[in-house]
Amino acid sequence: MSTKATFYHAGCPVCVAAERTVAEGLDRSKFNVEIVHLGEHKSRVAEAERAGVKSVPALVIGGQAFHINHGADLSVLKA
């Protein structure tokens, strides 16, 4: 069974680089990867926050949040 991996981003250049390289680089036979643009889906900011996401881009795998470099704080996306 594949593990759920959610990549949260906001379309920023730092986010795009992480998406193209790290998120798209994950082994699809192991992970079910979902890409979520929090700027376009603000209703999912709370979900990201509950998973421990503090900034984007971030990857949540198996309940653990991995922040990849720093594009924007999550607080900016709540506005």
Added chain:
Amino acid sequence: MSTKATFYHAGCPVCVAAERTVAEGLDRSKFNVEIVHLGEHKSRVAEAERAGVKSVPALVIGGQAFHINHGADLSVLKA
């Protein structure tokens, strides 16, 4: 041809989580993944620094440095 991906760490708990999840989650048909413990291979700290690594754990893929959460600053490993 597979892309070189180098995961630099220092054995810290944050590093281990990132290694087990993100580094080991990369698609091995796309990436040639090397895991480097900078605490044990201090001679490679300079190489990581040249690649733009500021802290560990970090993944360098195709010349781009992706810092994954924050375990320790690279400066600590130079001591």
